Amino acid sequence: MAAPLARGKSARRRQLLLAAAGAALTGGTALAQAPSAPTGDFPNRPIRLVVTFPPGGSADAVMRMLVPRLNEKLGQPVVIDNKPGAGGNVGLSLVAKTPADGYTLGLGAAGALTANVSLYPQMPFDPVKDFKPVGMVAATPFVIVGHPSIAARTQRELIALAKASPGTLSIGHGGNGTAMHLSAALFAQMADVKLVEVPYRGSGPAALDAIAGQIPLALVDLPASLQQIRAGKLVAFAVTSAQRVPMLPEVPSVAEAGLAGYDSTGWFGVVAPAGTPAPVVARLNAEINAALGDEQIRASMRNLGAEPAPTSPEAFEAYIQSETKKWAKVIQTARIRLD
Structure with a gap:
């Protein structure tokens, strides 16, 4: 799920996210293989990686794919410590309070690092001031799906259906404040339709209810829906990235299907406490990018619906x-607020 190519702002975001991924695909692997800045004896003890997701999820699974390679190259174990809760705020608040020496890192996502500051009346940390970004790990586009009984087969037909009966068509998503929730809100705003948003505790339950016909629509991640789309149990209207994804090449993007400029992907990346020395950040970034350039790791990530997205x-x-x-x-337009 690399962040997508598109025109204008979407293209610039794509360029920022995937310059390194493009180099890897063309054989350059500039970021992955560039010499690291001097880092003294770092690391000389284990590194704690606070993962803000529960065990077994796609982000946790991806990091566990990377850890053996990181252990080998860093010469010290990277120990995963799962600390989910409050949209990532619980885990990252712990990271923000640790010494800025590179020995405690956080794996955060769009929620805690970008959206939560607008969703929550109070935050336990400042996403800008309290962290030093180390590097993106993966991007995860979502897909808008529906039960086969819905009277639409394209995004244009879906929008027309929603406009014909405002406020009656419901769409499930992975939970209030999640990237899926915000992606659904952005879709409704850009399509100028009123949908009834139904929050679930994750993509899986939302996809299951769409398969069962309990809800007509859902905006979910690829791992929760890919096999059911291929089996014809769900209709795929569009993917939320600005271009098509390799896992569903026949499904257009939301932008391609008529909402120009729409671009929304889930993603996660590694951050360190603010003040972490630049040579330490450079070493960590180089080793993460090198791991993401490994073809076996890349293939395994894509099987989970995650696109490697190395960055500086x-x-x-x-x-x-x-x-x-x-x-x-x-968030302001949709008047979304979390306690």
Whole structure:
């Protein structure tokens, strides 16, 4: 799920996120193989990686694919510590309070690093001031699906159906405040339709209810829906990235299907406490990108519906800033608020 190519702002976001991925695909692997800046004896003890997702999820699974390679190259074990809760706020608040020495890192996503500051009245950390971005790990586009009984087969027909009966068509998503929730809100805003949003505890339950016909629509991640789409148990209207994805090449993007400029992907990446020395960040970034360039790891990630997305720390930081502004506008327009 690499962040997508599109025109204008979408293209610039794509360029920021996937410059390194493009180099890897063409054989350059500039980021992955570039010499690291001097880091002294770092690391000389185990590194704690606070994963803000529960065990077994796609983000947790991806990091467990990377850890053996990181252990080998860093010469020290990277120990995963799962700390889910409050849309990622629980885990990242722990990271923000640790010494800025590179020995405690966080795996955060769009929620905690960009959207939560607009969703929650109070935050336990400042996403900009309290962290130093190390690098993106993966991007995860979503897909808009429906039960086969729905009287639409394309996105244009779906929008027309929603406009014909405002406020009656429901769409399930992975939970209030999640990237799926915000993606559904952005779709409704850009399509100028009123949908009844139904929050679930994750993609899986939302997809299951769509398969069973309990809800007509759902906006879910690829792992929860891919096999059911291929089996004809769900209709796929569009993917939320700005271009098509390799896993569903026959399904257009939302932008391609008529909502120009729509671009929304889930993603997760590694951050360190603010003040972490630049050579330490550079070493960590180089080893993460090198692991993401491994073809076996890339294939395994794609099987989970995750597209490797190596970046430089600077590109990751710029992307976080642009996404924070983008989602603040969506949240304000949709009047979404979490306690």
